[in-house]
Amino acid sequence: HVQLQESGPGLVKPSETLSLTCTVSGDSISSYYWNWIRLPPGKGLEWIGYIFHSGNTNYNASFRSRVTMSVDSSKNQVSLKLTSVTAADTAVYFCAREMTVFGAFDLWGQGTLVTVSS
Amino acid sequence: QSVLTQPPSASGTPGQRVTISCSGSSSNIGSDTVKWYQHLPGTTPKLLVFNDNQRPSGVPDRFSGSKSGTSASLAISGLQSEDEADYYCAAWDDSLNGHVFGTGTKVTVL
DSSP states (O other), rough: OOOOEEEOEEEOOOTOOEEEEEEESOOOSTTSEEEEEEEEETTEEEEEEEEEEEEEEEOTTTTTEEEEEEEEEETTTTEEOSSSSGGGGGGGEEEEEEEEETEOOOOEOOOHHHHHHH | OOOOOOOOOOEOOOOOOOEEEEETTTTTTTOOOOOEEEEOOOSOOOEETTTTOOTTTTTEEEEEEEEEEEEEEEEEOOOOOOGGGEEEEEEEEEETTTEEOOEEEEEEEE
16 A cells, blocks of 8 residues: 655745655655645645656656655655745645556645745 | 646535546647546546546546547546545647646535
């Protein structure tokens, strides 16, 4: 039974860096793309980017100057860093596994709310 | 901003059929397969449809997807109270070189 669990601070100050970790249990992170997706309050889902187990990344152009994703295969974890956050970055952040063939997100974490406020 | 357009809301009574549309362009729906997700606030989003019309194991056949050109639809037949949720379409966009989601549709069971 594969599970994804996001973790990290629930409160980040404006201009600081948001850091989240997604821990995968029940399976190896190899052979999949691991995505970060967010849901701002009152808005729709927004794709942030993905990282392959090899470390290759692809980021949404809207975040490219601020985002970094990394993978730690020894811990079966992927991480997200988003710099220079503002209130607009307040959202529930999800990690999601992407099916290798059809590009669908077949497994999601429960999500973690990050609030940007001083 | 979302590049896939959905109606903000849809509704029906129990047992009815509800259809949600998703309008895109040649760079996304027109050139990639469509996925549909169900999200009940506070819970984990769930994949309902992939590859335009395929359902993952465990998804009831009340949910069906279709696509024509640059538009797609999700139909929910035999509407049930537990279907009350937000629904999102998604696809890969070749121009943006990334995944894109629809604007989302809130389904209400009257």
